[in-house]
Amino acid sequence: xxxxxxxxxxxxxxxxxxxxxxxxxxxxxxxxxxxxxxxxxxxxxxxxxxxxxxxxxxxxxxxxxxxxxxxxxxxxxxxxxxxxxxxxxxxxxxxxxxxxxxxxxxxxxxxxxxxxxxxxxxxxxxxxxxxxxxxxxxxxxxxxxxxxxxxxxxxxxxxxxxxxxxxxxxxxxxxxxxxxxxxxxxxxxxxxxxxxxxxxxxxxxxxxxxxxxxxxxxxxxxxxxxxxxxxxxxxxxxxxxxxxxxxxxxxxxxxxxxxxxxxxxxxxxxxxxxxxxxxxxxxxxxxxxxxxxxxxxxxxxxxxxxxxxxxxxxxxxxxxxxxxxxxxxxxxxxxxxxxxxxxxxxxxxxxxxxxxxxxxxxxxxxxxxxxxxxxxxxxxxxxxxxxxxxxxxxxxxxxxxxxx
Numbered sequence: 431x432x433x434x435x436x437x438x439x440x441x442x443x444x445x446x447x448x449x450x451x452x453x454x455x456x457x458x459x460x461x462x463x464x465x466x467x468x469x470x471x472x473x474x475x476x477x478x479x480x481x482x483x484x485x486x487x488x489x490x491x492x493x494x495x496x497x498x499x500x501x502x503x504x505x506x507x508x509x510x511x512x513x514x515x516x517x518x519x520x521x522x523x524x525x526x527x528x529x530x531x532x533x534x535x536x537x538x539x540x541x542x543x544x545x546x547x548x549x550x551x552x553x554x555x556x557x558x559x560x561x562x563x564x565x566x567x568x569x570x571x572x573x574x575x576x577x578x579x580x581x582x583x584x585x586x587x588x589x590x591x592x593x594x595x596x597x598x599x600x601x602x603x604x605x606x607x608x609x610x611x612x613x614x615x616x617x618x619x620x621x622x623x624x625x626x627x628x629x630x631x632x633x634x635x636x637x638x639x640x641x642x643x644x645x646x647x648x649x650x651x652x653x654x655x656x657x658x659x660x661x662x663x664x665x666x667x668x669x670x671x672x673x674x675x676x677x678x679x680x681x682x683x684x685x686x687x688x689x690x691x692x693x694x695x696x697x698x699x700x701x702x703x704x705x706x707x708x709x710x711x712x713x714x715x716x717x718x719x720x721x722x723x724x725x726x727x728x729x730x731x732x733x734x735x736x737x738x739x740x741x742x743x744x745x746x747x748x749x750x751x752x753x754x755x756x757x758x759x760x761x762x763x764x765x766x767x768x769x770x771x772x773x774x775x776x777x778x779x780x781x782x783x784x785x786x787x788x789x790x791x792x793x794x795x796x797x798x799x800x801x802x803x804x805x806x807x808x809x810x811x812x813x814x815x816x817x818x819x820x821x822x823x824x825x826x827x828x829x830x831x832x833x834x
Contacts, residue, residue, distance in 0.1 A: 473789035484800035522779025523598030529762020535742030540752030542572035569633035584735020592727035624750030638747025711780025
């Protein structure tokens with residue numbers, strides 16, 4: 431029997447196969463791997479560190495309940511827009527129209543509620559214009575109509591990206607211009623004042639109402655205690671109620687938190703969420719695995735449009751009025767992208783956490799408020815945020831090496 435026919439020795443041979451020895455076992459590699467599996471960890475560390483630094487520099491002025499919740503008040507619109515932007519970027523896209531959609535939907539809510547839904551056309555009368563459309567609607571119907579229109583705008587962008595295969599940057603850049611122009615043409619650049627809204631359509635301002643003060647007023651009302659025009663003393667001998675009164679949590683903040691929690695669960699624990707990550711990481715591989723990339727992209731852009739419309743409702747509650755020239759229409763896109771990038775969501779798609787975008791929005795809010803309280807020039811805020819953006823992208827590139 432030749433050596434080639436010695437089957438018994440082959441059976442008794444070692445069962446070990448070729449192995450690759452991983453020599454990357456140091457602290458740096460373990461840190462890199464940890465950050466890769468927990469993308470929200472870096473922005474969380476930066477957020478805690480920034481709060482601690484400003485707390486040390488400003489003391490109790492910064493650590494008061496009113497100041498810390500003021501940060502949430504300031505970032506609620508950006509936080510909601512960042513949630514919408516996160517969904518788009520996770521699919522390896524980008525949406526430059528989120529701020530414009532929010533402003534348009536806020537204008538739609540106001541004008542549908544006060545003037546109805548339709549168009550102003552040139553006419554042969556004294557004013558020179560004639561309104562053709564539906565009469566003024568209750569605030570609730572106006573809100574639902576604006577939410578539907580925001581979803582529809584997202585559907586148009588999603589169709590152009592998923593079906594026509596146009597680049598998301600080009601689609602949303604064009605949509606930004608279209609939505610902004612529509613906003614000015616439809617509203618005729620007219621502002622609806624807060625006094626009018628409060629008197630006739632208070633539901634539009636509902637997102638700006640403070641939950642904590644309603645709770646305190648309810649508890650004290652049961653005890654027969656009432657204060658005119660919310661002029662409650664800061665110290666009433668009830669430390670728990672005094673603390674709750676100073677917290678200042680609006681329904682807009684609650685909506686932002688619930689939205690982030692809901693999206694985090696959906697992205698992490700549902701098939702749809704896994705499809706979003708798969709499409710962003712490698713759309714061709716996702717298609718081969720049975721994922722409908724078209725349906726996934728459509729759902730993402732429609733949901734992003736709906737969230738932007740919610741941000742428009744929060745805008746009315748935050749500012750009190752309806753203004754077609756609100757700065758969110760122009761800078762809201764950049765603010766949302768800034769929060770997402772600082773939050774550790776990869777611009778290449780397929781990696782990141784909605785919590786990271788939330789932390790990123792809070793980081794920007796902490797820096798803006800902290801530097802303002804220190805009396806620093808506002809340009810320092812832009813400078814530091816710019817450094818954070820570059821640092822965040824650099825860290826993302828370093829973390830991505832763990833998978834190569």
